[in-house]
Amino acid sequence: MCQGDERYILAFFLSSSSSIRLNSKQKYKLLMQLEEVIKKIEPSEKEIEKARAVAKKIIEKLNKENYEAVLVGSVARGTALKPIKDIDIFVFFPSNMPKEMLDKKIKDLGKKVFKKTETHYAEHPYVKGKVKGFYVELVPCYKIKPGQKIKSAVDRTPLHNEYLMERLKEKHKREVLLLKQFLKNINCYGADQKTHGFSGYLCELLILHYGSFEELLKNAARWERKTVIDIEGHGKNTRSFIEPLIVIDPVDPERNVASAVDRTSLSKFIWACRSYLENPSEEQFFGKHEKIDLKKKAQGRKLISISMPYPDVVPEIAWSQLEKMAKMLKEQLRDNEFEVYRSFYWTDEKKESVILMELLSDELSSVVKHKGPEIWDEKNTKAFIEKNPDFWFYRSRVYAWRKRRFVKAEEFIRQLLKEGIVVPSHYQKLAKKAKIRTGKDVLKHKEMMELYFRKG
Numbered sequence: 001m002c003q004g005d006e007r008y009i010l011a012f013f014l015s016s017s018s019s020i021r022l023n024s025k026q027k028y029k030l031l032m033q034l035e036e037v038i039k040k041i042e043p044s045e046k047e048i049e050k051a052r053a054v055a056k057k058i059i060e061k062l063n064k065e066n067y068e069a070v071l072v073g074s075v076a077r078g079t080a081l082k083p084i085k086d087i088d089i090f091v092f093f094p095s096n097m098p099k100e101m102l103d104k105k106i107k108d109l110g111k112k113v114f115k116k117t118e119t120h121y122a123e124h125p126y127v128k129g130k131v132k133g134f135y136v137e138l139v140p141c142y143k144i145k146p147g148q149k150i151k152s153a154v155d156r157t158p159l160h161n162e163y164l165m166e167r168l169k170e171k172h173k174r175e176v177l178l179l180k181q182f183l184k185n186i187n188c189y190g191a192d193q194k195t196h197g198f199s200g201y202l203c204e205l206l207i208l209h210y211g212s213f214e215e216l217l218k219n220a221a222r223w224e225r226k227t228v229i230d231i232e233g234h235g236k237n238t239r240s241f242i243e244p245l246i247v248i249d250p251v252d253p254e255r256n257v258a259s260a261v262d263r264t265s266l267s268k269f270i271w272a273c274r275s276y277l278e279n280p281s282e283e284q285f286f287g288k289h290e291k292i293d294l295k296k297k298a299q300g301r302k303l304i305s306i307s308m309p310y311p312d313v314v315p316e317i318a319w320s321q322l323e324k325m326a327k328m329l330k331e332q333l334r335d336n337e338f339e340v341y342r343s344f345y346w347t348d349e350k351k352e353s354v355i356l357m358e359l360l361s362d363e364l365s366s367v368v369k370h371k372g373p374e375i376w377d378e379k380n381t382k383a384f385i386e387k388n389p390d391f392w393f394y395r396s397r398v399y400a401w402r403k404r405r406f407v408k409a410e411e412f413i414r415q416l417l418k419e420g421i422v423v424p425s426h427y428q429k430l431a432k433k434a435k436i437r438t439g440k441d442v443l444k445h446k447e448m449m450e451l452y453f454r455k456g
Helices: 005-013 024-041 045-064 073-077 099-113 153-167 170-185 200-210 213-220 263-278 294-298 315-335 378-387 409-419 439-444 446-453
Strands: 069-072 086-093 118-121 125-131 134-142 227-229 245-249 252-256 302-309 340-347 352-359 367-374 391-394 397-403 435-438
Touching (some): 045 069, 045 073, 069 073, 073 086, 073 200, 086 099, 099 125, 153 200, 153 252, 170 213, 200 213, 200 227, 294 439, 302 409, 315 340, 315 352, 340 446, 367 378, 409 435, 435 439
Parallel strands (some): 086 134
Antiparallel strands (some): 118 125, 125 134, 302 352, 302 435, 340 352, 367 397
């Protein structure tokens, strides 16, 4: 911790306006806890300099190829958690260049910069390589000015970088680190399809807006539905935003920076804020999860898992398609009277993808009640009775029993997979190799089941 950090943290965390009421011994203990957290998560100056030196060398290579490039992200802004693993470099292309040519150019540049490259796909390809222990991403973008219409989603990123570089002070940077680690501990750090949480850019904006980690926690603990944060006071009409948390992008008022944060991640964060303010401890940054007795937890519960091989796609796509498949499967089960308590999905991003359903019951009655017309409708009542001889009347309406096609949830799921009704594109062939497990066999997915049964 740099000289002066102790006074800064103490001033914010132990101010008279704080929700935390501590005696002198507790204040000292809290200060020591925060010092320990910072020591564990803040990269050394040497590590930061090494990462920036690698970036500088790559940018110089790109400049020699007559391309303008810029280092962006947490390494550029000094908000990267230890250890630094990733370096993000954006390469500018003229706005009149066709996307097809941009895609080819970035791949060619990757071959010139890296010994070995990987091509990944978002809105358009970007290349990744490893240099001196760092994973470096070269991302193509069109060069735009503030207020200018974007051609691709990543065009804003250099503007985000400029905005924060001008405004983030040294005092903010360690507060951002505390927030990132706090979110990481509750599995809410990251705006990807796996996490549905808080991006690094969002973390920085929140600290910039509230001034400190503690002030953010105090305010977030009282957030209400559809909380709106508008740092630049754009006054944007937020009715078009459907997300539970709205943070207007300072460089693009039409965008919600918190759009990736779903209700689950937001709830977990708000609860963690309240818990920390009541009882601050280092465990809320590096908490150890309690050991779970899986057999005991699963006893008497109706669990069904569908496991498939991992598809040949990037994790972002795999997680997105698993989420979609779980949602469609849940809807189909509910439409056929299998009540779903909870659905869950998981992948190790290498070999296996799994969807889990917990049901009220995995087996239904052999018949289903079918509702007919009211007795006043003579023609349709007669037609209904002729078609359904096992009928009865209740009040003014006629009903009948019909044989249920699928009694067991396992059989129904198997048929859905066979027909491909609930299977997204990249899992179509893999679903045919799916293994359906029930009862204790579900516990074979140990890592997934520990996540499923974990509190919070």
